[in-house]
Amino acid sequence: MGELDEALGAAWEAGARAWPGVDLPREAFAAWLAARLPPGGQGLAALAALRAPDLYLACAAARGDPAAQRALGGLCAELLRLELPRLGLQAVELDDLLQRVLDKLLVAAPGRAARLEQYAGQGALRSWLRVVARREALDRKALVVREVPWQEESLEDVLGALSAADPELEQLKGQYRQEFKAAFGEAFGALDARERNLLRHLVFDRLSMEQIGALYHVHQSTVSRWLAKVHARLLSGTLRALGGRLRVGRREADSILRLIQSRLEVSMRRLLGDGPTEPD
């Protein structure tokens, strides 16, 4: 118990150093921390994994310390500002939005605790708040988060992103639009969830290989291997599906396929920019 006590003290000191203007009694923080430790004997190890300064701020704000609430407000305002352009919201809506987020974070409602109490201290507070802010902004936009089947949103966009880089592919796509779209959709649908997400992260979210690697906790060379595999599957799937659909003579079909293959190849490479390819 002595060791744990000492560690709690150290965590409190770390918090106090990080937030000099924030007032939080040591005992209150210790209780807050203790409530977030798993039951059982590994208290000390679990404590080491927690983000003490972040929890310190959350605890103080939840307890009503004005300096902590100001800091929290500043952080939320900054995160919300990042959301505005994405959702097409106006700057004047920021204050209102901020108020709603802070209410949600700090005020308990009948039947549920203040949201801030749910912050477990395992990830960065900033990231945690970002999730809250995004959700709130989406609610505001009345974009109810709903599940959609992938076909509705992504196919056109993936295809668009691929062909925007290449006028020739664009032309081909126009010529055999229906066939191409169906074939590509078939191939895309045959991928598994992770493969589709990888491609979307790359195409829509514009994450780098490193960032995708960080997300899946693998080295970027692994990501690059995955993507190469996705690329190959997508390409062969599209061609196979297209071959069955094109109502043209065999020779013409062959030449169209060859053309599509080479163009799609180029587009994918361009998209996978920093993949294991080498521009000449």
Place this chain on the structure above:
Amino acid sequence: MPCPDENQTLAFVEGRLPEGQARQVEEHLDACPACRALVADLAREAAPGQGSGPADPEATRPDLGQAGAGPALRRGSEVGRYVILDLIGRGGMGEVYAAYDTRLDRKVALKFLHQTGPGSSRRLLDEAHAMARVRHPNAVTVYDVGDLAGQVFVSMEHVEGQSLAAWLAAERRTWQAVRSVFLQAGAGLAAVHRAGLVHRDFKPANVLVAADGRVLVTDFGLARPALGDPAGSGGTPAYMAPEQRAGGPADARSDQFAFCVALWEGLHGERPLQGGALRPPADPGRAPAWLRTRLLRGLQPEPAARYPSVDELLSALARDPRRARRRLAAALLGLGLLLAGGVGAYAALGGRPAPCQGAAERLAGVWDEGRARAVEAAFLGSGAPSAPQAFAASRRVLDGYAADWARERTGACEATRVRGEQSEELLDLRMQCLEERLTELKALAELFLAADAAVVERSTEAAQSLSSLAGCARAASLRAQVPPPAEPDRQAALRSLRSRLAAVKAGHEAGRSREVLAEAEAVLTGGQALGHPPLTAEAGYWLAEILARLDRPDEARAVGLRAAGDALAGRHLALLVRAFAGLVQRAGPGREGAAQGPVWLELARAGLAALGPEPELEVLLLRAEGQWRFGQREYRQAVEVLEAARARSLEVYGPTHLRTAQVLVNLAGALGQLGGRLEREIELKQAALAVLERAYGRAHPEVAGLLASIGRAYWRAGRAAEGRPFLEEALGLQERLLGPEHTQVAATHEALGAVLGKLGELDAELAHRQRALDIRAARVPADDASLATCREGLGLALERQGRHAEAQAQFERALTIAEKAFGPASQEVAFQLLHLGQSRVLQGRPAEALAPLEQALALRQAAVAAQGELYLANPHQALGRALLALGRPAEALEHFREALAIVERAPEPPAANRAVYLCWLGLALLALDRPGEALAPFEEAVRVQASLQAYPPELADSRFGLARALAASGGDRARATELAGQARETFARFAARRADLLAVERWLATAGRGR
């Protein structure tokens, strides 16, 4: 599945979800674009290098001042030659993107720097250039610096890995592991200091631990006080030294303090100071006490109490008192090499595979500690006076080259084998190129092992002439070259020829051109038989260089042209540029050079343009052009070109490289010819002298040559007395080092003669001049161009002795030579015409002087654009004197006025000449019977000449003139008599002024009786 909650989302991004739950989230993301976008944003924020371990207060605190939202540059956008890949960091100093350098075919980190105020971009650029000079295995390499759309950017090595902060946080490390990483970071920091920079913000977040185990310092020299930063220091408070915290200037010792804070923290998991007071660590057992004791010295609040340098701190930290002292020697010797090798050792320690090891092994026996010791012994045994300095300087260069080589090799390998950014084919080409460089290094080390005094004298130059390693990373140029033969026996033959060529090159650069000539020819013949044009081109190029050094210019030209042809056939563009640059440089002063120079220059430029950015070649070509224009006497253009060469050389090589010194010398020479910028000229030459002395000490022929040229510069500016000691020292050194019959000795004799003449020591002058002519005449044909100026000088000396007929004979011979060698409209001819005219005036034949003087003036006027107008002053003065002697004072007055106006418009008016012109202006006014107006010019002339210690008869002319003006205008008679008396004394000492002596005496006799 519904959308995951905040904690779950975060746990997914941070990899804390169990596999089954993570799969569920993935399934959800496949169907929920909003959540997927959110996850992507979080992943972006947690980009590598940001440090994700236990929270650092500085890192957690929200950066509310940062207004920017998403990345300013989108993926795929092109910025100059770079394609943006990702935003990888954002901080007080600016944004960092991963980018692809399309020209050099590699991934780079591109940092855009925030400007801190108006006019700051120039300073940022300067500092970025300084950063680019830091070359060390433990410092992130800066590739390029520039200005894009008004924003300063730095492109640098893209390092895969994590920050030291993250590395420390990832797991608890042993103190040995922590120290090992910090020793490497410290070596990088020391290199930053050696480049004259201060990091200002050293902390674990600014040190990268690469995926392959390398440790690199980054962001050096960039931190600066941000606007509104209360501490006003730009650093990170927790690591800041007290003096920096107080807003004082940060220096290397402030960095040392930060380093010690960081290492202490790395060892103990907590910082050493709280509220300025030292706090003993909670768990002192994590590191040995002796290590803490040594860190404490670096943590002293008073900078003077810390270690004198980071190097000394590092050796203190590396010295484990509990172990045998053997490690110390290893830690201190060949630091660069050791670190390059240490990469592999460290990688093993970190438990990562290192597929690209082996660079250090390849250097064993080529350039290692044993070799260095043997070379040192050879240098010291050569008896060369400059041996100790030469060894130290050469060793610095070779150690650096070896370390760079190891790094380039590892980097080239990793680009393919570890990062997969590069094809096997390109890896092969780069490795071949690096093997060739290693052959060069080996050849040079072997030459050094057998060094004699002559080799020692040029050792640093030879070391600095090793081919650039950067060239081995230039994909386009490597690919362009005709590939080596595929047959194993021909490959072996090629390797053998290459290694022989490397020995030839090393020998030539080390001054053994004569000895390696035959071997150079043999290699060329062998190359032709093998039929591999890139090699033939290189062999031809070096043969041409050797022939040129041996004073065989015609053969050098023919061989050089052939080499350029082979370079084209072998698609070896870098060599094409070199070959043409060599031809330009040696195109010579004559008419032939004027015709051929521009053609070769154009071809060299075209080659350079085809090659893309090759900074070393740019410097080479600019310098060659400058030298050629200098030879053509186009001094203004030469100065422009050489200024550009200087700026580029400073960027590429830095201020202490011999190549930069060479450019400084060329530039100073051109400025000297242009005239009127003496201070700058001398400053440049002194800077070059310092570089040379650092490399070789004082007893070196090039040092002597530079001393002589400083002496000449003073003489040209009319400050003969200041120039004399330089020339005397130079002559002594040159006679000792080069032998008394050397042409450089002749040139110094000439210059010293001229100085002595100016100082009135006419017999000594004549002796030096005659000696110079004797030395030269014994070596060259009678109509050689170099004899023109030599005879000219002798003529001037004779003239001062009053031996006018002999003087005129020398001028006439000089004129004949000049007309033939330089062409009848050349500036050389103008010089001789001017002297001839003046000689005729002095011999009392002013009417015959008018024609040559008018012709001289016309020739100079035609060349004003190239030379500047200062050259017009003397012809005006000479014409004035002729006209005055002809009894046409009004016309003479106009010429004197023009001469004066010209010198007074010069940026640094040549005071001595101006005084002489003032004197003649006064004399013309006296002749026009306007003595009152003559007073002021005479007074000024006397004042200036007395203060300058001018040529005494010239001062006497002014004094006598002032005496007459005073007397004629009813001024102070006693003073007039005194001045005339002083003039009489002076004239009496100069035989040539006998007529003037008589005139003063006559005047004194008349004046004595009153008028």
